[in-house]
Amino acid sequence: xxxxxxxxxxxxxxxxxxxxxxxxxxxxxxxxxxxxxxxxxxxxxxxxxxxxxxxxxxxxxxxxxxxxxxxxxxxxxxxxxxxxxxxxxxxxxxxxxxxxxxxxxxxxxxxxxxxxxxxxxxxxxxxxxxxxxxxxxxxxxxxxxxxxxxxxxxxxxxxxxxxxxxxxxxxxxxxxxxxxxxxxxxxxxxxxxxxxxxxxxxxxxxxxxxxxxxxxxxxxxxxxxxxxxxxxxxxxxxxxxxxxxxxxxxxxxxxxxxxxxxxxxxxxxxxxxxxxxxxxx
Amino acid sequence: xxxxxxxxxxxxxxxxxxxxxxxxxxxxxxxxxxxxxxxxxxxxxxxxxxxxxxxxxxxxxxxxxxxxxxxxxxxxxxxxxxxxxxxxxxxxxxxxxxxxxxxxxxxxxxxxxxxxxxxxxxxxxxxxxxxxxxxxxxxxxxxxxxxxxxxxxxxxxxxxxxxxxxxxxxxxxxxxxxxxxxxxxxxxxxxxxxxxxxxxxxxxxxxxxxxxxxxxxxxxxxxxxxxxxxxxxxxxxxxxxxxxxxxxxxxxxxxxxxxxxxxxxxxxxxxxxxxxxxxxxxxxxxxxxxxxxxxxx
Numbered sequence: 001x002x003x004x005x006x007x008x009x010x011x012x013x014x015x016x017x018x019x020x021x022x023x024x025x026x027x028x029x030x031x032x033x034x035x036x037x038x039x040x041x042x043x044x045x046x047x048x049x050x051x052x053x054x055x056x057x058x059x060x061x062x063x064x065x066x067x068x069x070x071x072x073x074x075x076x077x078x079x080x081x082x083x084x085x086x087x088x089x090x091x092x093x094x095x096x097x098x099x100x101x102x103x104x105x106x107x108x109x110x111x112x113x114x115x116x117x118x119x120x121x122x123x124x125x126x127x128x129x130x131x132x133x134x135x136x137x138x139x140x141x142x143x144x145x146x147x148x149x150x151x152x153x154x155x156x157x158x159x160x161x162x163x164x165x166x167x168x169x170x171x172x173x174x175x176x177x178x179x180x181x182x183x184x185x186x187x188x189x190x191x192x193x194x195x196x197x198x199x200x201x202x203x204x205x206x207x208x209x210x211x212x213x214x215x216x217x218x219x220x221x222x223x224x225x226x227x228x229x230x231x232x233x234x235x236x237x238x239x240x241x242x243x244x245x246x247x248x249x250x251x252x253x254x255x256x257x258x259x260x261x262x263x264x265x266x267x268x269x270x271x272x273x274x275x276x277x278x279x280x281x
Numbered sequence: 282x283x284x285x286x287x288x289x290x291x292x293x294x295x296x297x298x299x300x301x302x303x304x305x306x307x308x309x310x311x312x313x314x315x316x317x318x319x320x321x322x323x324x325x326x327x328x329x330x331x332x333x334x335x336x337x338x339x340x341x342x343x344x345x346x347x348x349x350x351x352x353x354x355x356x357x358x359x360x361x362x363x364x365x366x367x368x369x370x371x372x373x374x375x376x377x378x379x380x381x382x383x384x385x386x387x388x389x390x391x392x393x394x395x396x397x398x399x400x401x402x403x404x405x406x407x408x409x410x411x412x413x414x415x416x417x418x419x420x421x422x423x424x425x426x427x428x429x430x431x432x433x434x435x436x437x438x439x440x441x442x443x444x445x446x447x448x449x450x451x452x453x454x455x456x457x458x459x460x461x462x463x464x465x466x467x468x469x470x471x472x473x474x475x476x477x478x479x480x481x482x483x484x485x486x487x488x489x490x491x492x493x494x495x496x497x498x499x500x501x502x503x504x505x506x507x508x509x510x511x512x513x514x515x516x517x518x519x520x521x522x523x524x525x526x527x528x529x530x531x532x533x534x535x536x537x538x539x540x541x542x543x544x545x546x547x548x549x550x551x552x553x554x555x556x557x558x559x560x561x562x563x564x565x566x567x568x569x570x571x572x573x574x575x576x577x578x
Contacts, residue, residue: 004470004473005470007470007472008470008471008472008473011369011472011475012377012472014369015369015370015372015373015377016373017369018365018366018367018369018370018373019369019370019373019374019378019386021366022366022367022370022390022442022446023370023386023389023390023393025393025439025442026389026392026393026396028404028408029393029396029400029401029404029408029439030396032403032404032407032408033400033403033404033407036407083299083302083303084303086295086296086299086300087296087299087300087303089296090293090296090297090299090300091300094293094296094297103570105300105304107563107566107567107570108304108307109303109304110562110566111307111559111562111563111566112303112304112306112307114493114496114497114558114561114562115307115310115500115555115558115559115562116497116499116500116501116502116527116554116558117500117502118500118502118527118530118531118551118554119310119314119500119551119554119555119558120310122314122530122547122548122551123310123313123314123551125534126313126314126317126548127313146306149303149306153303177285177286177288177289178289178293179288179289179292179293180285180289202395205397206395206396206397206398206399206400207397207398208397208398208399208502208503208531209398209502209503209527209531212531212534213534233397233398233399233503236399236400236403237399237402237503237507240402240403240406240507251403252403252407255399255400255403258397258399258400259396259400262395262396262397262400263392263395265395266391266392266395267392270388270391
């Protein structure tokens with residue numbers, strides 16, 4: 001009898017410890033990055049592009065990478081939305097009575113979601129070679145778009161599924177076409193679309209492996225789609241590989257910048273999701 | 282009126298094209314990578330590519346065995362660390378934690394999943410590497426730089442925490458309350474109920490979560506590359522450096538086009554990753570979909 005209680009207690013303690021470790025790892029990571037990066041953080045980091053001798057520890061910042069990352073992530077998210085909104089609508093509103101097929105398509109997107117970004121990067125590189133595009137902002141956007149499409153489709157699909165059937169039925173029974181019904185649904189899920197955008201943007205801005213071959217790297221802010229573009233994660237990776245202490249330090253500061261950007265995005269989307277589930281009918 | 286119907290029809294066809302195009306990406310990626318790996322497969326055959334340990338691109342020798350082993354080592358370490366911890370965490374969150382604690386915990390799992398891979402890499406370099414080099418390794422081996430498959434495994438484990446916790450929690454929530462009540466009313470303790478009822482019921486879901494996590498770990502690139510040591514030999518202990526497949530691709534893209542067959546070899550590495558991950562993903566998704574259907578029925 002006592003043994004059973006003891007076992008219960010033992011595992012309960014174990015569970016609490018595991019939970020503390022898992023949830024605590026977040027603080028450990030963010031704490032480490034803050035602790036190291038804060039020391040090297042200054043205004044130049046976010047307002048200047050690398051000056052001459054930046055990579056041996058002279059002055060400059062990573063503005064090129066910050067802007068490049070926003071361009072790549074923004075461009076990919078916009079392109080991704082153009083593809084995934086029609087797809088999500090099609091699965092949900094145009095495939096009535098074909099549940100097996102629509103579920104198979106859903107599963108295909110789940111599988112696409114699981115394909116690692118390095119494979120998208122390699123495939124994006126193949127596309128670029130095929131069309132004769134050099135490592136550039138455009139190449140980066142293409143590869144990252146492939147990466148975010150599954151995220152966008154999955155999120156939008158889930159959001160559309162929360163729209164009550166009655167709403168669609170009402171629209172259809174009033175004589176509207178499926179497309180007109182889709183417009184009603186789209187208006188309903190507007191906050192959900194923003195959530196999807198944030199999720200996709202957050203994933204896109206932090207990913208390295210997909211832009212590694214495709215976006216290239218440059219010390220300047222890109223002014224056209226055909227120029228190579230630096231990205232923040234790649235800048236972190238390069239700077240950390242430097243033997244110069246100052247440059248490594250800037251890598252930590254860049255890591256801090258990226259962490260802050262991503263945290264803001266994640267928290268915003270969390271708030272949006274909560275708001276969305278509160279107001280939906 | 283006709284115009285409205287026409288518009289609907291055209292748009293529906295357009296959306297169908299978009300849907301088919303993006304779904305067929307799965308096939309196109311596979312074909313594209315295979316097409317690019319044909320030169321090396323013809324030169325050296327699948328068997329030789331996978332089982333040979335000699336990696337000398339300049340001499341035209343491409344043996345992927347060390348890289349496959351590197352990938353297996355880090356993935357195995359990651360899943361061995363992560364699975365029990367995440368299972369316990371999910372059990373605590375779903376079965377024990379008061380609502381208030383639950384509300385505080387869930388955002389952190391979310392936030393953790395949002396952190397980019399490169400930040401995990403930075404953390405690995407700053408925290409895990411010194412930890413292994415100074416505190417862990419000296420107890421077991423004479424010398425280690427810290428850059429090892431163990432470091433890669435630990436960093437990967439933390440990266441897959443959110444994925445495993447969220448899937449297992451979802452699976453646990455699908456278990457009917459009546460089953461738990463029946464067990465508890467027969468006098469079983471909560472832990473006994475978990476052990477003999479809940480875990481048994483949730484087993485397929487837990488396996489699916491593990492398989493999905495393994496496939497995620499397989500393809501993770503930058504974080505592992507930063508802490509693994511990247512030495513093209515088969516690791517023999519957890520303190521040896523390793524060189525997983527994704528790291529190989531990422532590290533050598535620069536020289537890819539200057540050495541004959543090298544680009545083909547790297548695309549073959551990508552193809553290997555793609556095939557393995559595709560299979561694992563399909564397996565786990567099928568298991569999960571089946572669970573969902575059972576629940577709906």
